[in-house]
Amino acid sequence: xxxxxxxYYIMNKYPHSTRILVALDCIVFGFDGEELKLLxxxxxxxxxxxxxxxxxxxxxxxxxxxxxxxxxxxxxxxxKDIYFEEIKTFGKVGRDPVERTISICFFALINIHxxxxxxxxxxxxxxxxxxxxxxxxxxxNSMVELALEKLRYKAALHPIGFELLPEKFTIPQLQRLYEAxxxxxxxxxxxxxxxxxxxxxxxxxxxxxxSTTKKAILYRLDKEKYQSQFNAFHNFISDSMI
Amino acid sequence: xxxxxxxYYIMNKYPHSTRILVALDCIVFGFDGEELKLLxxxxxxxxxxxxxxxxxxxxxxxxxxxxxxxxxxxxxxxxKDIYFEEIKTFGKVGRDPVERTISICFFALINIHxxxxxxxxxxxxxxxxxxxxxxxxxxxNSMVELALEKLRYKAALHPIGFELLPEKFTIPQLQRLYEAxxxxxxxxxxxxxxxxxxxxxxxxxxxxxxSTTKKAILYRLDKEKYQSQFNAFHNFISDSMI
DNA sequence: AAAATATTGTGTTATATTTACACAATTTAA
DNA sequence: TTAAATTGTGTAAATATAACACAATATTTT
Numbered sequence: 409x410x411x412x413x414x415x416y417y418i419m420n421k422y423p424h425s426t427r428i429l430v431a432l433d434c435i436v437f438g439f440d441g442e443e444l445k446l447l448x449x450x451x452x453x454x455x456x457x458x459x460x461x462x463x464x465x466x467x468x469x470x471x472x473x474x475x476x477x478x479x480x481x482x483x484x485x486x487x488k489d490i491y492f493e494e495i496k497t498f499g500k501v502g503r504d505p506v507e508r509t510i511s512i513c514f515f516a517l518i519n520i521h522x523x524x525x526x527x528x529x530x531x532x533x534x535x536x537x538x539x540x541x542x543x544x545x546x547x548x549n550s551m552v553e554l555a556l557e558k559l560r561y562k563a564a565l566h567p568i569g570f571e572l573l574p575e576k577f578t579i580p581q582l583q584r585l586y587e588a589x590x591x592x593x594x595x596x597x598x599x600x601x602x603x604x605x606x607x608x609x610x611x612x613x614x615x616x617x618x619s620t621t622k623k624a625i626l627y628r629l630d631k632e633k634y635q636s637q638f639n640a641f642h643n644f645i646s647d648s649m650i
Numbered sequence: 651x652x653x654x655x656x657x658y659y660i661m662n663k664y665p666h667s668t669r670i671l672v673a674l675d676c677i678v679f680g681f682d683g684e685e686l687k688l689l690x691x692x693x694x695x696x697x698x699x700x701x702x703x704x705x706x707x708x709x710x711x712x713x714x715x716x717x718x719x720x721x722x723x724x725x726x727x728x729x730k731d732i733y734f735e736e737i738k739t740f741g742k743v744g745r746d747p748v749e750r751t752i753s754i755c756f757f758a759l760i761n762i763h764x765x766x767x768x769x770x771x772x773x774x775x776x777x778x779x780x781x782x783x784x785x786x787x788x789x790x791n792s793m794v795e796l797a798l799e800k801l802r803y804k805a806a807l808h809p810i811g812f813e814l815l816p817e818k819f820t821i822p823q824l825q826r827l828y829e830a831x832x833x834x835x836x837x838x839x840x841x842x843x844x845x846x847x848x849x850x851x852x853x854x855x856x857x858x859x860x861s862t863t864k865k866a867i868l869y870r871l872d873k874e875k876y877q878s879q880f881n882a883f884h885n886f887i888s889d890s891m892i
Numbered sequence: 893a894a895a896a897t898a899t900t901g902t903g904t905t906a907t908a909t910t911t912a913c914a915c916a917a918t919t920t921a922a
Numbered sequence: 923t924t925a926a927a928t929t930g931t932g933t934a935a936a937t938a939t940a941a942c943a944c945a946a947t948a949t950t951t952t
Contacts, residue, residue: 421749426711427669430752469668469750473741497739497754499715507663508711510672512739565807580900598940600901621899622947822929840911842930863928864918 429509432476433464435555438520439572444538444588445520447484452532455506456545463531481516484531486524491571492516495558503547515555517571563589566638567608570629578616578624579603608633671751674718675706677797680762681814683823686780686830687762689726694774697748698787705773723758726773728766733813734758737800745789757797759813805831808880809850812871820858820866821845850875
């Protein structure tokens with residue numbers, strides 16, 4: 409087999425290797441203050457028209473992988489610089505019945521109130537509660553399950569939860585987010601102490617005016633500390649919750 | 651663009667999408683009792699003949715991604731059921747100058763004494779100390795750096811270090827392994843207590859006869875507990891070491 | 893206007909974990 | 923027999939975690 413490789417300089421190609429379709433599929437998480445949500449596509453195109461799926465697309469010939477991920481997220485949300493993270497490449501032979509396609513799967517976290525509604529509408533995308541999501545095409549159900557697992561893992565060790573909240577937020581809001589992610593109640597007092605001990609939050613001096621009872625302090629993330637302490641957030645959630 | 655999708659049933663193909671070469675590249679870690687090592691290829695084939703690279707291969711048309719990873723590892727080591735983990739897909743446009751190729755990168759942990767020497771010889775593979783590895787082709791240097799980062803992260807939270815040791819091992823051996831992974835000295839007494847508190851080790855009743863001083867107890871891994879407690883190993887190494 | 897209700901902010905104590913450090917036992921070589 | 927190297931185990935102080943209680947604020951009800 410190796411004798412053929414001599415040809416590569418002439419042809420500028422690897423001979424005898426199969427080129428395969430490369431897709432990207434993205435699990436977009438959002439949080440409405442109560443529930444964890446997914447931005448899902450009601451497909452108005454083939455294949456599997458009429459069914460639900462993740463947002464995806466194909467990697468183009470002259471496009472960096474990371475650029476493709478950003479492009480797909482931009483087309484869906486109208487946002488740039490979204491937090492996203494590759495989770496796995498799905499590569500079973502029959503996973504897409506149309507044609508052999510591998511899919512590089514990633515999850516993204518966005519502020520549900522900040523994205524462009526028109527972009528979502530153009531893609532026929534809807535926010536669906538994670539808990540009562542519909543069945544998805546192909547192996548997209550497995551992708552969502554894995555994404556949730558990875559989100560739980562990562563959010564226990566690093567301060568990525570803030571990506572799902574607005575610029576200014578209260579500690580009770582942050583707690584409700586973590587309770588949604590781990591689907592478990594957390595002790596208010598211990599949660600607050602733990603969060604404040606990270607020194608990642610800056611008191612804006614403002615209070616949440618939406619509240620109907622006692623108004624909570626609005627904080628914002630200390631972005632410099634967020635960068636430098638990204639790896640020092642460990643042990644936020646106990647093992648048993650992950 | 652979407653009007654073309656109607657064609658997919660007839661052609662059994664997605665029209666207007668680019669098929670791309672899909673490679674897999676593997677960082678194989680080993681431990682000789684002193685140093686962390688990599689199994690690297692001295693290339694006796696084009697392209698970049700004569701230079702050093704990771705072991706790799708192309709995904710075939712009718713091959714599951716996971717099967718391909720196992721095939722590549724088997725060709726290199728003669729071993730099956732190796733512990734491996736996907737770390738990232740490298741997909742910059744020009745990363746392989748011969749032809750657009752994305753590479754799904756993963757790392758593997760093997761017992762350096764158990765693999766098949768002939769298999770390695772057939773691939774022209776050599777064990778090289780991680781610390782004084784040669785320059786590698788393409789983006790393989792970045793792959794190794796990322797693999798080390800991921801190994802450190804994972805090994806701090808889960809008991810994967812055992813994959814690098816022989817069936818029977820001593821606690822001092824295990825400690826030297828962790829010291830090699832994190833490139834830092836660890837306190838012998840705290841290390842021992844922490845490891846034993848996991849209850850993952852079973853005393854074989856034997857002692858290490860290789861030692862020139864006091865002979866250490868040989869342990870083996872409790873594989874059932876290893877499975878069930880894989881996620882309960884957290885906080886083994888302190889954050890600052892990762 | 894006062895009381896009731898819901899929610900927020902902070903404090904305390906018991907328990908568990910982590911860190912720093914010391915000494916006795918085993919084996920070989922001098 | 924002694925010295926040197928290494929292994930196994932112990933202890934106390936500091937830190938972190940988990941469980942729990944009460945006071946303060948804002949709205950709604952009476």
